[in-house]
Amino acid sequence: MSQSYLILIKNAAVSSAREKNVSELMELNDTLIQHGMTITLDEAKELVLKREKSLSENGRVEIGLGALGKIAQIFAGSRYIQRNDFAYEIEQIADLFYFIKTEIKDTVSDIKLINSLFYLYENKCGGSFSLLSGYYTDKIIRYYNTGHNINNGNSDIMELVFEDDYLIEEDD
Numbered sequence: 001m002s003q004s005y006l007i008l009i010k011n012a013a014v015s016s017a018r019e020k021n022v023s024e025l026m027e028l029n030d031t032l033i034q035h036g037m038t039i040t041l042d043e044a045k046e047l048v049l050k051r052e053k054s055l056s057e058n059g060r061v062e063i064g065l066g067a068l069g070k071i072a073q074i075f076a077g078s079r080y081i082q083r084n085d086f087a088y089e090i091e092q093i094a095d096l097f098y099f100i101k102t103e104i105k106d107t108v109s110d111i112k113l114i115n116s117l118f119y120l121y122e123n124k125c126g127g128s129f130s131l132l133s134g135y136y137t138d139k140i141i142r143y144y145n146t147g148h149n150i151n152n153g154n155s156d157i158m159e160l161v162f163e164d165d166y167l168i169e170e171d172d
Contacts, residue, residue: 021051021065022045024064025044025048025069025072031076032072032073032076034076039086040087043087046087046091047087047090047094050091050094051066051091054095055098058099058102060101060102067094067098068094070111070114071093071114072090074115075089077118078118079127080127093121093129096117096132096137100141104141105144105145107144116140124136
């Protein structure tokens with residue numbers, strides 16, 4: 001097989017996977033609308049492209065829609081995210097999620113991390129992505145990379161957060 005033929009096959013496979021992910025994201029609108037949120041087709045396409053970029057930048061691979069759909073479902077319930085900002089906020093949170101997962105070497109399940117990010121966003125950050133992506137991201141990373149021993153061994157909010165999978169159950 002020629003090099004160009006292999007490239008065509010690869011591009012077709014990537015395009016097909018991308019279209020499937022966009023379609024799956026659009027199907028989430030049935031759930032998202034319960035919280036007053038929706039994702040347009042253009043937003044879904046952009047979210048999937050940004051997700052691919054974030055995965056690449058963080059050296060990650062994900063099959064199917066993966067964590068992006070779960071992030072959208074959970075953060076649709078945020079009291080701080082407005083409909084017109086929803087796709088942008090999901091994009092930022094997904095990028096942060098993939099960064100943290102890489103930094104902590106996958107030591108926690110996707111759903112536990114997503115639930116924790118949501119808890120912190122809602123209850124500690126007051127909807128401030130800057131606070132979540134700065135101070136609390138550092139805390140999460142230190143929490144896992146130091147064997148759960150931060151603040152000189154004192155109990156930390158992360159212990160409470162990571163024990164409580166209160167929004168979406170594990171897929172196992």
